[in-house]
Amino acid sequence: MRTPLPLLAALVCLGAMGATAAPWQPSFQDEEPTDVVGVPAPELQARTWYNHIGQTPTLASLSGKVWVVEMWATW
Amino acid sequence: MVLALSDESDELVGEYVDDMGLRVRVAAGAVAQGPFMGNGVPRTYVVGPDGKILWKGHPASLNSGVLKDALKGVKKSANTYLAFNPVGEYTEKDAIKLVDLGLEGKLAKALKAAKDLAADEAGGPASVQANAYAGEVEGYVTLLKQQAESFITKREMVTGTEVLKTLANEFKGTDLAPPIEERLKEIEKDDTLSKELEADVALGKLKEAAIKKGWRKQAKKLESLIKKYEGTGAATKAKALLRKANSE
Numbered sequence: 001m002r003t004p005l006p007l008l009a010a011l012v013c014l015g016a017m018g019a020t021a022a023p024w025q026p027s028f029q030d031e032e033p034t035d036v037v038g039v040p041a042p043e044l045q046a047r048t049w050y051n052h053i054g055q056t057p058t059l060a061s062l063s064g065k066v067w068v069v070e071m072w073a074t075w
Numbered sequence: 076m077v078l079a080l081s082d083e084s085d086e087l088v089g090e091y092v093d094d095m096g097l098r099v100r101v102a103a104g105a106v107a108q109g110p111f112m113g114n115g116v117p118r119t120y121v122v123g124p125d126g127k128i129l130w131k132g133h134p135a136s137l138n139s140g141v142l143k144d145a146l147k148g149v150k151k152s153a154n155t156y157l158a159f160n161p162v163g164e165y166t167e168k169d170a171i172k173l174v175d176l177g178l179e180g181k182l183a184k185a186l187k188a189a190k191d192l193a194a195d196e197a198g199g200p201a202s203v204q205a206n207a208y209a210g211e212v213e214g215y216v217t218l219l220k221q222q223a224e225s226f227i228t229k230r231e232m233v234t235g236t237e238v239l240k241t242l243a244n245e246f247k248g249t250d251l252a253p254p255i256e257e258r259l260k261e262i263e264k265d266d267t268l269s270k271e272l273e274a275d276v277a278l279g280k281l282k283e284a285a286i287k288k289g290w291r292k293q294a295k296k297l298e299s300l301i302k303k304y305e306g307t308g309a310a311t312k313a314k315a316l317l318r319k320a321n322s323e
Contacts, residue, residue, distance in 0.1 A: 031111070032113045034111065036110035036128050037129065038128065039127065040110075040128075041111070041120070041126055042110060044088050045108060046080055047085065048088070048102065048104055049100060049102050050088065050097075050101040050102070050103070051098055053238060054159075054219075054222075058162075060160070060162045061128055063124070063126060064152070064160070064178075065160075066121065066122065066149055067076045068076070068119060068137075069080060069109065069111065069120045069180040069245040070119045071081075071113065071116050071119075072080070072081055073082070073116045074083055
């Protein structure tokens, strides 16, 4: 992660694409943790990665790095 | 590093990534857990180098100040897939040096130094760690080769061959390079694969042009690509893009 600005642009772009506020997955509707700042990030679970070559992102492979996770949808 | 996670199908997400020309890392079939669970999308989390969440909110309200603060004092890792973050614990001073080399993307140098240290009988615990690290690096090279082949199978020839070229170049002069160089020559000589590669290069150029000028203006070029490279993976993708160009 080098320059924050292009990343921001990419995120805002993704954000605009999935701007409709709706549940991401039915099972997540009930409990959304309120204060997560300071809480250790959980392991990422995903089936297929795009635009990615190299180590599958895991807590171990990401340790020491700053990373930004965006939960989004195509709709 | 930006990781964009969707819980949708590979088909839906893959098509979207292609259509929008997204360059960030995107995942399909994701499951949010614990603190990442939530009600609405999009939602964004910034995670610090210690693995703790630093920020949560709508991506539109994430400003560069948050990221600058998060990045303070963080060691820069090379922006390349050759940058390797090992899983094992490396606590010996000389082993940590190896890990740092790998993080910088100097994978061949790291591997050579690791093998030298592993072979040093007087090296003690550092040798043991170096041996484990060398194993991890070799495993990683195997993974990259597999990923390259999987791109080639999917007819994403440019990406696949670039990965192989990068590896061949990085490990030039070591025993890891010859099989990779052989594979590249094989692709070059193979009529089908070389045509696929040529078609993919041509499609890549059209994609670049479309980012600047839009797809509509690429319609004629897409048509000629489809004709010229009939039967290739790039032609199939071009057909879908042509439908998009005509509907723009």
